[in-house]
Amino acid sequence: MKALLIAFDPSELEPLARFGAALGAPFDVLLLTGSADDGYGASEMLLAGLATVPPADGLAKGIASVAEGYTHVAAAASMRSKDVMPRVAVLLDAGMVTDAIAVLDGKTFQRPIVAGSVIATVTVETERVALTVRTSAFDPATPTGSANKRSVALYCPTAVARTSAESQASGGRPDLTQAKVVVSGGRPLKDAGTFEKLIGGLADALGGGVGATRAAVDSGIAPNEAQVGQTGKIVAPELYIAAGVSGSTQHLAGMKDSKCIVAINTDGDAPIFEVADFGLVEDLYTAIPALMERLRP
Amino acid sequence: MKIMVPIKRVVDPYAKVKALPDGTGLDTGGAKFEINPFDEIALEEAVRKREADPSVQIVAVSIGSSSCEDQLRKALAMGADEAILIESDAEWDSPSVAAELAALAKELAPDLVLMGKQATDDDNNQAAQMLAALLDWPQATFASKLDLAGGRATVARETDTGEEVLEMALPCVVTTDLRLNEPRYIALPGIIKARSKPLAKRPPTTEPRLRTRTVRLDAPPTRPPGRKVGSVDELVSELKARGVVA
């Protein structure tokens, strides 16, 4: 067994190495953009040196061209990895596991299905395995110092033109999926300004990221990249504060593995309280300003 | 212009689904089955394209048991022109579905395959990208806006950090995200009225070759019960005691 871990940028190196360690096989890392020194246990770091991530049709070909000698090809679960990895799986004739959360052996993995209501144990029947991995489900990796490095030229022929560049993460806040604290707001936030003032304000007081429910995103009060849940981002921070969030199965799917969950909701029977370590039955319009007041550094 | 819309029959996404105690299957509690919500968004988008351009032709396709006919009837009621049920009681994983859809795409030669980004039952998010790879077509996943003009697709798509716009020649594969549109409501009479629209049933042209197998289903770990606090002050002192805030 030997794995190739696909890092889109250097921030994914440590999270991916967690999976490498859990797999218990030697691994190389293919770093698509940027450069880094520490490989967190990688035998070799392949540096593609791409300026931007190419569209999936081209990128899949590029990745497949360097993946020949590996039994496993894995990327951290994200929208960009889910865009390309199924194409890579086809090119390598690999069985694919989406959102792996546990390794039972080199061919057997666990993953959540039906919005996290059920954990499926899946075996891969093909020689090669492709995966996207929820890295927050694995133990942190330790730095191992300078890795062996080699440049690789990825040929990524694409039939797609990107006519407007990807927007950049907003407001200098930490990336939701890697933040230690996430503050999320739901439907009762009146408008985008109120959402930003209360949810954004509390997040800033805690140095955290901002999340939202689908209801908040659909009504335009929160940006789409803030959606947490079955069909949005999956987060597992040290502290998750849900304000005005009812706790639908679809939302819980994205946050119930957080270490400490706080729910603020006027309805004491809201399902969110079933997963909350600490529940506060109070109007968020009074509770959040009071919290900001006490928690501001 | 021909748009092919694959439809998956899934358990009602709002139903409470559990693993059976012996781990061999799902307990859906007698819930209804529906069109996968993302596929419904795909169908709605296709119908809107046809409303803007009557030459658009919509073929809805489903692979599965005879009961998938219910979802295809609903697709016809929403506005699909014809439906094809690829009847099979076998198990189909995403790569097998993609292979069968690829064979069908070669036969029907659609300009666009418009499908859901994921199914709400297996949450796989694989079939469309695999189909695009098998056909060597360009793709745009997670679409929040789709324009078709001059033999090209312009797609605004959701990304991890916001949005980007991709442009590509047809034919291509596009997958839908939640904010592409809000599907119209179809009442039962509409579904009955669509009974005269063509629904063809036929066997698959490929054999499902399972690359993955589900061997067990379990309940997720439960969280230890939490408690309600009486005030913001009490909450803050609990959080400090836990060391999660400074």
Ligand SMILES: Cc1cc2nc3c(=O)[nH]c(=O)nc-3n(C[C@H](O)[C@H](O)[C@H](O)COP(=O)(O)OP(=O)(O)OC[C@H]3O[C@@H](n4cnc5c(N)ncnc54)[C@H](O)[C@@H]3O)c2cc1C
């Ligand atoms: C296919 C599909 C995919 C989905 N994917 C996702 C997903 O990824 N993420 C997601 O979040 N949802 C998703 N949903 C939607 C999900 O089912 C819920 O509709 C949504 O999560 C509800 O959002 P909410 O909690 O903000 O709103 P609501 O359910 O309306 O809850 C609002 C809550 O706020 C409380 N409240 C009201 N006023 C106040 C106040 N002043 N102070 C404090 N509390 C107050 C209420 O008591 C209530 O509990 C999906 C649905 C489908 C069908």
